[in-house]
Amino acid sequence: MSFYRNAVWFVKGLQEYTKSGYEAAAKHFVPADLDVNLNGRSFMVTGANSGIGKATAQEIASRGGTVHMVCRNKGRAEAAKDEIVESSKNQNVHIHIVDMSSARQVWQFAQSFSQNNTLHVLINNAGCMVNQRELTEEGLEKNFATNTVGTYILTTALIPALKKVEDPRVITVSSGGMLTQKLNVDDLQFEKGTFDGTMAYAQNKRQQVILTERWAAQHKEIHFSCMHPGWADTPAVQSSMPSFHAKMKSKLRTEAMGADTVVWLAVSAAATEQPSGLFFQDRKAVATHLPLASSRSTPQEEEKLLAALEEFAQKLKP
Numbered sequence: 025m026s027f028y029r030n031a032v033w034f035v036k037g038l039q040e041y042t043k044s045g046y047e048a049a050a051k052h053f054v055p056a057d058l059d060v061n062l063n064g065r066s067f068m069v070t071g072a073n074s075g076i077g078k079a080t081a082q083e084i085a086s087r088g089g090t091v092h093m094v095c096r097n098k099g100r101a102e103a104a105k106d107e108i109v110e111s112s113k114n115q116n117v118h119i120h121i122v123d124m125s126s127a128r129q130v131w132q133f134a135q136s137f138s139q140n141n142t143l144h145v146l147i148n149n150a151g152c153m154v155n156q157r158e159l160t161e162e163g164l165e166k167n168f169a170t171n172t173v174g175t176y177i178l179t180t181a182l183i184p185a186l187k188k189v190e191d192p193r194v195i196t197v198s199s200g201g202m203l204t205q206k207l208n209v210d211d212l213q214f215e216k217g218t219f220d221g222t223m224a225y226a227q228n229k230r231q232q233v234i235l236t237e238r239w240a241a242q243h244k245e246i247h248f249s250c251m252h253p254g255w256a257d258t259p260a261v262q263s264s265m266p267s268f269h270a271k272m273k274s275k276l277r278t279e280a281m282g283a284d285t286v287v288w289l290a291v292s293a294a295a296t297e298q299p300s301g302l303f304f305q306d307r308k309a310v311a312t313h314l315p316l317a318s319s320r321s322t323p324q325e326e327e328k329l330l331a332a333l334e335e336f337a338q339k340l341k342p
Contacts, residue, residue, distance in 0.1 A: 029204040029317050036314070040305070041200055041254040042275040046284075049306035053284075057292040057307075062089030066143050067290060070094040070124060070178070071150030073104040075258035076197060079283035080147060080290070085112035087291065092141070094120045094133070094150065124150045124174035125160050127340035134181035144189050145290045146182055148175045148196040148232075153260065155221035157214060162340055165213040167221065171228035172212075176235060176333045177340075183243055191296065192246045195289045196236055198303065200252040202229035203314050207321040209328040222265070230319075233303055233312050234326050235333075240301025247296045249289045251304040256282030 039045060067084050071077040072093035081091045085108050093108075095101035101119045109117050122133045137143070151171045158166045164173060179194055186192035205226045214224050233250055240248040255261075257276035261268070288307050289295045302309040313319045 033204050043277045046281045057294045060291050062087040066090040067145045068092040069147045073100040076282045077149040079279040080286045082108050083287045085114040090116040092118050094122050096123045125170040128342050130174050130177045138185040143185050145193045153225040157219040167224045172231045177337050194248045196232050196250040198232045198250040199229040201226040205230040206319040209325050237301045247300045251285045253282035
């Protein structure tokens with residue numbers, strides 16, 4: 025079944041996830057959707073110093089929004105901030121140095137931020153694809169720690185702050201790669217069999233889609249969504265998937281193309297006319313499973329995922 029999913033997904037990707045796929049979809053975009061003034065609204069973007077995160081922060085800053093850049097590397101964050109401020113002429117851009125793979129750092133940051141700032145939109149963009157199995161200092165597999173546990177803790181810790189504002193939103197940058205995966209709650213940290221970083225990443229992205237659906241059901245006051253940016257030419261793709269990047273380079277989307285739906289979900293009125301909890305691609309809600317792919321999980325499996333994440337979160341809370 026995994027061969028079937030991978031084959032169908034790759035064919036789909038060549039048609040839809042490439043630069044030409046974006047250009048075809050963009051013919052149906054409504055430009056006025058992004059014609060908004062974000063003055064007075066506050067946005068948090070994780071992984072904001074490069075790639076899709078930086079492009080997203082740039083677009084939001086250019087529309088007058090206050091941007092909180094959550095980054096791991098201080099030097100790269102400062103360089104990205106200077107670039108964003110210079111091009112947007114918006115001084116309301118702030119850096120927060122947080123390693124999203126460290127549950128304790130994420131907890132401490134979220135609690136401190138909530139006490140001192142207002143937040144309207146959280147954009148969970150930070151992610152990693154580590155190709156050799158590696159544990160964090162807290163003993164978690166690094167992809168799972170960053171992509172799933174970090175996202176879970178940051179979002180749940182900021183939900184009370186989001187509920188205090190008008191039109192709160194949470195957008196999680198997932199991946200179409202999750203279509204190749206069925207949730208596996210019995211091996212969340214990839215301890216069994218041969219480790220495959222690409223598969224681990226795709227499994228984490230499936231977990232994010234399930235979390236988005238669950239959060240939407242639990243917190244009606246907040247609009248939740250997740251999305252696939254397409255195959256974009258980012259530093260992360262270049263470093264984590266060098267052979268894929270080399271073969272596909274001419275077909276890959278720009279970072280701005282990858283960020284387009286993130287920005288649309290974060291700022292447009294049209295996005296919140298859609299139900300909460302959906303998965304988007306090129307400004308449209310799309311299916312979270314391939315046809316005949318047997319990738320659906322049971323409610324019991326999803327409950328088990330949430331229970332495991334809550335257990336990790338509480339155990340690692342400072």
